[in-house]
Amino acid sequence: xxxVSQNPRHKITKRGQNVTFRCDPISEHNRLYWYRQxxxxxxxxxxxxxxxxxxxxxxxLSDRFSAERPKGSFSTLExxxxxxxxxxxxxxxxxxxxxxxYEQYFGPGTRLTVT
Amino acid sequence: xxxxxxxxxxxxxxxxxxxxxxxxSSSVFSSLQWYRQEPGEGPVLLVxxxxxxxxxxxxxxxxxxxxxxxxSSLHITAAQPGDTGLYxxxxxxxxxxxxxxxxxxxxxxxxx
Numbered sequence: 001x002x003x004v005s006q007n008p009r010h011k012i013t014k015r016g017q018n019v020t021f022r023c024d025p026i027s028e029h030n031r032l033y034w035y036r037q038x039x040x041x042x043x044x045x046x047x048x049x050x051x052x053x054x055x056x057x058x059x060x061l062s063d064r065f066s067a068e069r070p071k072g073s074f075s076t077l078e079x080x081x082x083x084x085x086x087x088x089x090x091x092x093x094x095x096x097x098x099x100x101x102y103e104q105y106f107g108p109g110t111r112l113t114v115t
Numbered sequence: 116x117x118x119x120x121x122x123x124x125x126x127x128x129x130x131x132x133x134x135x136x137x138x139x140s141s142s143v144f145s146s147l148q149w150y151r152q153e154p155g156e157g158p159v160l161l162v163x164x165x166x167x168x169x170x171x172x173x174x175x176x177x178x179x180x181x182x183x184x185x186x187s188s189l190h191i192t193a194a195q196p197g198d199t200g201l202y203x204x205x206x207x208x209x210x211x212x213x214x215x216x217x218x219x220x221x222x223x224x225x226x227x
Binding site: 004006031033035040041042043044045048050055056058091093103104105106107108109111 | 119148150157163214217219
């Protein structure tokens, strides 16, 4: 069990550019979650997949954000036309069916800085 | 809106001291999780509590879920510098939601 992995760990981009992050969940986990965490706050839910189906999206996920999980394995989160307010840590988590989805295991995160 | 309030927000103690941090809500949760997060890293799951009144121990850490399943506490005995970190509590989303709702965390510093 190698845990949840995320790439890149750090990303610096200029305002207006597009960025894409990748998450590889724990191999037997069919549920995958994206969260965003800003300084001094706990993680905030963005979206959730069960297998390849995106089942829930937060109002935080504006139309500039899109997430995919095409084969039910890894997932990508794309932010288009980045804004300085998008600067945050983007966290991915996974869980397996049967735990109620509540025991979520997090990756190390991708730290995004928009200049 | 579900809210989890954690207190204290910051805590700085000396090695060997005991401490308790709290996680409170006006909402009932099916379960609560405690995570520890170090700077620049993702949260690491410490424990899940499910039953009202439940007490779980993890070495020097004791977790308790309130009888009404609205609050939880984390007690650390004989704190060590390695316990330094941000302690987050998280509750399950209501209404069939799979999301976790997090508090803002308690930032603990244990000085040698």
